[in-house]
Amino acid sequence: MRCSASWPEAPSEVNNMKQFRTFVYKEFLHIIRDPKSLLIIMALPIVQIIIFGFALTNEIKNADIGILVTEPDEATRQLTERLDASRYFNLALVTDDMAEAEQAFRRDKIKLLVVFEPDFAHKLEHEHVAGLQLLADATDPNTATTLRNYAGAIIQDYQQEVWGEQVLPNRMEVETHMLYNPQLIGAYNFVPGVMGMIMLLISAMMTSIAIVREKELNTMEVILASPLKPFLLITSKAVPYVVLSLVNVSTILLISTTLLDLPIRGSLLLIYAESFLFISTAISLGLMISNITDKQQTALFISLMGLLLPTLILSGFMFPIENMPKPMQVLSNIVPTKWFFIIIKNLMIKGLGWESVWKQSLILLGMTFFFLAVSVRTFKRRLA
Amino acid sequence: MKPVITVRDLTRQFGTFTAVDHISFEVHPGEIFGFLGANGAGKTTAMKMLIGILRPSSGEASVAGFDVYREAEHIKQHIGYMSQRFSLYEDLTVMENIRFYAGIYGLPITSIRKEAKALLDRLELTHEANTLVKALPLGWKQKLAFSLAIIHKPAIVFLDEPTGGVDPITRRRFWEMITETARTGMTVFVTTHYMDEAEYCDRVSIMVDGRIEALDHPKKLREQFGAQSMDEVFRILARGAVRSE
Numbered sequence: 001m002r003c004s005a006s007w008p009e010a011p012s013e014v015n016n017m018k019q020f021r022t023f024v025y026k027e028f029l030h031i032i033r034d035p036k037s038l039l040i041i042m043a044l045p046i047v048q049i050i051i052f053g054f055a056l057t058n059e060i061k062n063a064d065i066g067i068l069v070t071e072p073d074e075a076t077r078q079l080t081e082r083l084d085a086s087r088y089f090n091l092a093l094v095t096d097d098m099a100e101a102e103q104a105f106r107r108d109k110i111k112l113l114v115v116f117e118p119d120f121a122h123k124l125e126h127e128h129v130a131g132l133q134l135l136a137d138a139t140d141p142n143t144a145t146t147l148r149n150y151a152g153a154i155i156q157d158y159q160q161e162v163w164g165e166q167v168l169p170n171r172m173e174v175e176t177h178m179l180y181n182p183q184l185i186g187a188y189n190f191v192p193g194v195m196g197m198i199m200l201l202i203s204a205m206m207t208s209i210a211i212v213r214e215k216e217l218n219t220m221e222v223i224l225a226s227p228l229k230p231f232l233l234i235t236s237k238a239v240p241y242v243v244l245s246l247v248n249v250s251t252i253l254l255i256s257t258t259l260l261d262l263p264i265r266g267s268l269l270l271i272y273a274e275s276f277l278f279i280s281t282a283i284s285l286g287l288m289i290s291n292i293t294d295k296q297q298t299a300l301f302i303s304l305m306g307l308l309l310p311t312l313i314l315s316g317f318m319f320p321i322e323n324m325p326k327p328m329q330v331l332s333n334i335v336p337t338k339w340f341f342i343i344i345k346n347l348m349i350k351g352l353g354w355e356s357v358w359k360q361s362l363i364l365l366g367m368t369f370f371f372l373a374v375s376v377r378t379f380k381r382r383l384a
Numbered sequence: 385m386k387p388v389i390t391v392r393d394l395t396r397q398f399g400t401f402t403a404v405d406h407i408s409f410e411v412h413p414g415e416i417f418g419f420l421g422a423n424g425a426g427k428t429t430a431m432k433m434l435i436g437i438l439r440p441s442s443g444e445a446s447v448a449g450f451d452v453y454r455e456a457e458h459i460k461q462h463i464g465y466m467s468q469r470f471s472l473y474e475d476l477t478v479m480e481n482i483r484f485y486a487g488i489y490g491l492p493i494t495s496i497r498k499e500a501k502a503l504l505d506r507l508e509l510t511h512e513a514n515t516l517v518k519a520l521p522l523g524w525k526q527k528l529a530f531s532l533a534i535i536h537k538p539a540i541v542f543l544d545e546p547t548g549g550v551d552p553i554t555r556r557r558f559w560e561m562i563t564e565t566a567r568t569g570m571t572v573f574v575t576t577h578y579m580d581e582a583e584y585c586d587r588v589s590i591m592v593d594g595r596i597e598a599l600d601h602p603k604k605l606r607e608q609f610g611a612q613s614m615d616e617v618f619r620i621l622a623r624g625a626v627r628s629e
Contacts, residue, residue: 015490022487026476033475033516218469222533225435225465225542227457228488 019228023236027210031240041206045198045248049255052190060146066093066110068101075121075130079158083114088150105137112136112147124162180350187260192344193317195252196337199245199275200282200311205303206241207286212299230379238283245279246272265351271344274361278340281364284371285336291378311337339363388413388540388571389434394443396429403429405594406443411573413539416566418585418602419575420614422622426594427575428468428544434573435465435542448539464533464541468548470525472532474518478509481517482532489536503531523554527561534565541565543574547581559584579615588614590621597621 031038065083069076084091089112093104104110117123117131124130134151136144181188211234214220223233249272256262264271289302312318314328315337321329332338339360346352389411396404404426411417421427432438434447436456445452448462472481482503486496504510507527517525526546534541543562547555555578563584566572574585582588582602589599598605598621602614611617 018493019488019490022484026473026480026484029476029480030473217471217473218467219471219473221432221437221467222465222471223488224437225460225463226485226488227460227490 016229016232020232020236023228023232024239027236027240030210031244041202041244042247042251044202045194045252046255048194048198049191049252049260052194053187053260060088060143060150062090063088063111063143063147064092064109065089065112065114065147065151066095066101066104067091067114067116068095068098069116069120070096071118071120073119073121075124075162076116079114079116079155082154082158083151086150086154088147101135105135108137110137111143112151114151185260185262187256187262188349189345190317191252191256191260191262192341192348193315193337195249195275195344196278196315196317196340197308197311198248198252199279199340200285200307200337201303202248203238203241203245203279203282204286204289204307205300206244207238207283208289208299208303209296210237210241211287211290212293212296215294216296234287234375238286241283242276242279245282246275249275262348263351264348266347266353270354270357271347274340274343274347274357277361277364277368278336278343281336281340281368281371284368284375287375288371288378291375310335314338315341317341336364336367385412387411388448389417389573390444390446391434392444394430394433394445395441396426396433396438397441402594404433404440407591407594407596409589409596409599411540411571413571414566414569415586416562416572416574416584418582418588419573419591420577420579420582420588420618421575421591422577422625425591425625427591430591431542431544431573431575434459435463436460462539464536464538466529466533466541466543466546468545470529472517472525472529475516477514477516478504478520478528479513481528482535485532486535491536499535503535507531522550523557526550526554526558530558530561534570538570540571540573543572545575545577547576547578555581579613579618582614590618592621592625 067076067080067083069080080091080094083089092110093101095101095104101110101113101115105113113135115133115135117133120130120132132155134148136147138144211220214223224230253264253271257264285307286303289299289306293299293302314321314332314335316332317337321332321338324332343357343360343364346356350356387410389409391410392408393406394404394408395402395406407430419427419431429438433440433452434445436447436452436459440452447459450456450458450462452459473484476484479500482500483496486499491499504513507524509524509528512520512524517528520528530543530546533543546562547558550558559581562572562574566586576582585602587600588602588605589596590605591597598608598617600608605617606612606614609617609620611620
């Protein structure tokens, strides 16, 4: 006799689906009972897009420029007007004194100076060559280069218009096209980057914290001693964060298209499918982290230092990987966000299809299985 | 009567440290079995092996008729477990905690409702059903945790230091609850380092440095060691202990 008649046998075959639903429901309750964290999770993508979209932009708008002209004439006036009319530039200084122009540079009043040589219009008309100098403040080399390019393009346009068809013989004409992003809008680059960063952070960090919390509370032991399969435990933990991350993907896509005029050129379904794949990679990473530590603090710290930093530096969305030393380039291959970044850029901005992203998708899938395998191994070793 | 727990030379090593050193005992159906010892004596490690969440290094053990090596998953369907820190979710209400534990133990929905109502009545917690657990006094949390550990009516319930950090009156009430439960036929396996609690047990084992140094009825142990109380018995046995708290 194992137990008396008043104690019926516990059900021998436990319904997994019902356990799963019970567990997922409990996870959602945890999230709802902590509205502050929920708000942070939901607002994070909006804040990030706004920061990157409006504050950290490397586009140049309304840069202050100066004009140095000793003998104003028709041609210099027209060119000056064109530069001023462009949305890139704002005319802050017109002078005939080089000393004043230098002063303006030093006081940071202008970023670029256009110098016309004396007798500009006359030389242009009769000698076919007129000198024009662009001086840029190169303390910030990127800005200087961009300003020079913008000014150069405006001057080129003017020249084309005035000279029209009467071109010189034997001249090479260079035509540049900025493919996929003709206006060089920074959002085309950072939106896919921010998407990857946020999904990685939320999925990996929140999942690892949610699991480690059960260890801290000692509830993990009770759950392990129950008939619930560890696999179900882990999947149930992941479900709410998959849902939240997909909501975040939608938020990001929505603000990018409405606020930043970003196109979605490829298949929306495929974008969501790839996002789901990347979320799975992130969650398997979170599982690995949760196996390393028993403290929520540590899980948070590992997630931030181990995931956020490499993502910012090595995923290619802040710094071009091509310019890095070889070892860094090789290292960048193990950063999952790098592959997701390429995928989303190809799908969203370039409007390409599955044929352009299947390799990257396979890499992410491989990473996911690798992280999962390591997690299962370490998890079992803990118990053994 | 066939024992409900059988343990033979059960051993667990962590590296070179032997936490549990060749322990052997049997627990009979319906008895309250006290598993006594100082902190660090190996009680929790032994218990974790019995509930199937830690693999033994060597030895044999069966719980509810199932082998701890090969049939740990079956064991889990026939036992309840209450861990040291009550393991309730503080940010969930009383009712939500009940639903969760009933759910992962696989109780059908209809019986969850019935059980929940009966449980709330029994604990006089009906008015607190929608209160967050963190707002409950410690004694109520303890009773709730115990009730949830046995909500699926297991054959055996394992209690790991269930009275830690609780005042003497609450402890006494809690032991009344344990005694009542045992009367219904459930086997209770309980660890504690409060020696006075041993008196509530049908039989006790005393663990020192990973080994079981004594095992009998509390009364017989007192007689055997010529002691007035279990505390004295324990002090006599613990004199040779190497591991300290």
